Structures are given as C-alpha cells and as structure tokens.
Amino acid sequence: MLAKRMFGDPKVASLPVRPAPPDRAGDGADPAQTVKDKLRVAVVDDNQTNCVLLSHMIRRLDAFQIETFNSPFDAAEAFRNNKIDIGIIDHQMPGMTGTELIRHIRAMDCCADLPLVMVTTFDQDDVRLEALQAGATDFLSKPVNAVEFRARFANIVTIRRAQIALQERADRLALEVEAATRDLCELEAEVIFRLSRAAEQRDGNTGQHTLRVAAYAREIARRLGCPNSFCQDVFLAAPMHDIGKIAIPDAILQKRGPLTEAERLVIESHTTIGSAILDGSSRPVIALAAEIAAAHHERWDGTGYPQGLAGADIPLGARIVAVADVFDALTTPRPYKAAWAPYDALEYLVRGSGQHFDPACVDALVAGFAAILTILADHVDPCPPEAGAAFDPAI
Numbered sequence: 468m469l470a471k472r473m474f475g476d477p478k479v480a481s482l483p484v485r486p487a488p489p490d491r492a493g494d495g496a497d498p499a500q501t502v503k504d505k506l507r508v509a510v511v512d513d514n515q516t517n518c519v520l521l522s523h524m525i526r527r528l529d530a531f532q533i534e535t536f537n538s539p540f541d542a543a544e545a546f547r548n549n550k551i552d553i554g555i556i557d558h559q560m561p562g563m564t565g566t567e568l569i570r571h572i573r574a575m576d577c578c579a580d581l582p583l584v585m586v587t588t589f590d591q592d593d594v595r596l597e598a599l600q601a602g603a604t605d606f607l608s609k610p611v612n613a614v615e616f617r618a619r620f621a622n623i624v625t626i627r628r629a630q631i632a633l634q635e636r637a638d639r640l641a642l643e644v645e646a647a648t649r650d651l652c653e654l655e656a657e658v659i660f661r662l663s664r665a666a667e668q669r670d671g672n673t674g675q676h677t678l679r680v681a682a683y684a685r686e687i688a689r690r691l692g693c694p695n696s697f698c699q700d701v702f703l704a705a706p707m708h709d710i711g712k713i714a715i716p717d718a719i720l721q722k723r724g725p726l727t728e729a730e731r732l733v734i735e736s737h738t739t740i741g742s743a744i745l746d747g748s749s750r751p752v753i754a755l756a757a758e759i760a761a762a763h764h765e766r767w768d769g770t771g772y773p774q775g776l777a778g779a780d781i782p783l784g785a786r787i788v789a790v791a792d793v794f795d796a797l798t799t800p801r802p803y804k805a806a807w808a809p810y811d812a813l814e815y816l817v818r819g820s821g822q823h824f825d826p827a828c829v830d831a832l833v834a835g836f837a838a839i840l841t842i843l844a845d846h847v848d849p850c851p852p853e854a855g856a857a858f859d860p861a862i
C-alpha cells in the first residue's frame with residue numbers, strides 16, 4: 468500500500484502467539500493429521516520391564532510416538548522442552564517420586580494442562596490424594612489391567628487431541644486478528660498521508676515535506692526518550708499539523724508579498740481550523756494530531772498563537788513538530804529563497820531554544836542530527852515548489 472511504501476511499516480499491534488510445538492509427524496505434514504496421529508507419550512518408570520510392557524500396550528491402541536524414561540529427571544527435561552503430550556508416570560522412583568515429578572511438571576508453563584496419569588497400587592489412597600493435589604489427571608492401578616488401561620487411555624487421548632485442536636484454532640485466530648490489525652493500521656496511515664498531502668498541495672509543497680516532518684518528529688521523540696508507541700503516533704500525526712490550511716483562501720495562502728494584519732489573522736486560523744477538523748476522535752493518533760494542529764505555532768516563551776501557551780502547557784507533540792516543521796521549512800528551497808544549509812538551520816533553532824522552541828526538543832534535534840541529515844537526504848523534493856508565501860516560521 469502507498470502509505471506503507473511512503474512511511475515504512477506502520478504501527479502494528481503485536482499479538483502474542485504461542486510458539487508451535489515441535490512437528491509431530493514430520494515436515495509438511497497435514498495439520499489435521501498432526502492432531503489425529505502421533506501424540507507423544509512419555510512412559511516414566513525406573514523399572515525397564517514396566518516401561519516395555521506399558522509401551523507395548525500403548526502401541527497396540529494407536530500410532531503414538533513413545534519415549535521411555537527410567538529417570539524422572541530425564542523425563543522432566545523432556546516435558547520442559549515441550550516434547551510430550553501425555554505422561555504415564557510411576558509413583559515409586561528413586562530420587563523423585565511420581566507425585567513430585569507431576570508437581571514439577573505442572574509448574575512448567577508449557578505443561579499446565581497436559582494429561583498426566585499416575586501408576587500406583589490399589590491400596591495407596593494417601594498417594595493418590597497427594598498426586599491429585601499435585602495435578603494428576605487420572606490413575607492406573609498396578610498390576611495394569613489391559614481393559615481398564617484401554618478405556619482410561621482412550622479418554623486421555625481424547626482430552627489431549629481436543630486441547631491441541633483448540634490451541635491450533637486459537638493460534639490461527641490470533642494470526643488472523645494480527646493480519647486484520649495490520650491492515651487497519653496501514654489503512655489509517657494511508658488515509659492520514661493522503662489527507663495531509665491534499666492540504667499540502669494548497670500552498671505548493673510536495674509530499675516530501677509531509678514525510679520529512681513526520682520522520683524528523685519521530686527522531687526527536689525518540690531522542691527525548693518517549694515510549695515507542697508515542698514515537699509512532701507522532702510520526703503518523705505530524706503530517707496533519709497544517710491540515711487547517713485547506714480552509715484558507717488561495718489569495719492569502721499563496722500571496723507572495725507581505726501580509727496585512729487581517730490576512731495574517733486568517734492564516735493563523737489554520738491552527739484552530741485544523742484542530743476543529745481533527746477534534747473529538749477516539750483514535751489516539753487523531754487526538755494527538757488535533758493537539759499538534761492546534762498548538763504547533765505556540766512558542767516556549769508564550770508569544771506564539773493561537774492561545775499564547777508557554778512551556779509545558781504546550782502539548783509535547785506540538786513542541787516536537789514546531790522544531791521539525793521549522794527545520795524543514797529552512798532547509799528546503801522556496802521560489803524566494805534558497806535552501807539553508809542544515810547546520811545553519813540547526814544554528815537558527817539553537818538560537819531560538821528557550822524562546823521559540825522547547826530546549827529539550829532542540830537538544831534532541833542536535834543529538835539526533837546524523838539521523839536528521841539522512842532523512843533529509845532520503846526525501847529530497849523533486850523540484851522546488853512554484854508557489855508559496857515568503858518564509859515565516861510563524862506560519
């Protein structure tokens with residue numbers, strides 16, 4: 468989209484998406500197959516014979532990836548690496564009981580809901596209660612009965628497959644929401660850009676002015692240490708600072724000679740008109756743009772317009788854009804003047820620090836001047852504009 472090409476990537480609400488677990492059925496597998504088949508089952512028992520017997524029973528039920536662990540510590544590591552779907556865990560193991568292992572696994576973010584089946588003897592009610600409290604999903608009794616095992620394991624498999632299907636659906640929805648949000652942000656950026664360019668055409672500027680002021684403003688905001696979200700909002704809102712000029716008559720806006728007092732008042736009304744156009748939006752970018760349009764001609768010492776605000780009473784976005792806008796006006800050519808050298812323009816702004824401009828914003832411009840020069844070089848006007856009023860930083 469045009470706005471993306473012109474502005475770069477617009478703000479995108481970043482949505483957390485759970486990382487996909489390791490592939491269950493090999494590269495390029497059908498997602499439906501990954502849910503249906505190849506669940507990964509861990510059999511944890513220090514007795515290798517029991518491991519073999521349980522594995523054999525599981526293998527007869529369906530196609531599973533079975534891993535056996537004689538050490539509960541090795542098993543814990545496999546669970547931590549998100550490699551297991553179902554755990555069949557013996558209680559009596561050296562070094563760590565099955566209950567302790569279940570408690571340990573449950574504490575892992577990736578394993579909060581995994582089906583974990585404890586293998587105990589019939590008469591260990593206290594063990595079963597403790598295992599339930601630790602997070603066991605179900606029990607198998609020793610010696611394991613094949614019929615009971617088949618029924619219980621089928622339930623466990625159903626639970627796990629439903630969990631996986633639900634998670635995959637949630638991940639797909641999150642991706643769709645992220646894509647839709649990105650589209651909306653791109654649309655917002657493009658509408659802003661085109662609206663700003665429409666106003667800019669009125670006084671003979673090119674679209675490059677809009678882009679430069681936006682990029683300068685973002686760089687200044689970054690150097691001020693503003694949050695990324697604010698820097699991006701300033702970038703999007705800054706181009707609308709002169710949107711009110713759309714309502715100023717050509718005869719005044721494009722007048723080459725000195726302005727009368729009445730004409731100056733009309734020109735100055737572009738601040739209040741711009742604010743009125745943008746005011747009342749619930750969108751943070753548009754609300755910020757309204758502040759900037761209203762106050763970008765206020766001065767730090769209180770001698771600006773339209774309200775004569777001073778210091779921190781001037782919204783920060785407007786103080787930033789005041790510096791960016793004047794720097795751009797000075798460094799670009801007009802029919803009546805050549806472009807100032809960037810360092811001359813910088814010197815002008817430094818001289819105005821604390822009077823016209825917020826000292827912190829001027830300091831930020833100085834600190835980021837290498838980046839400012841790059842922006843200027845990257846967005847040169849294709850040719851000098853053919854019409855426009857004489858430069859006056861008050862306009």
Ligand SMILES: [Fe+2]
Nearest residue numbers: 708709763862
């Ligand atoms: Fe303006």
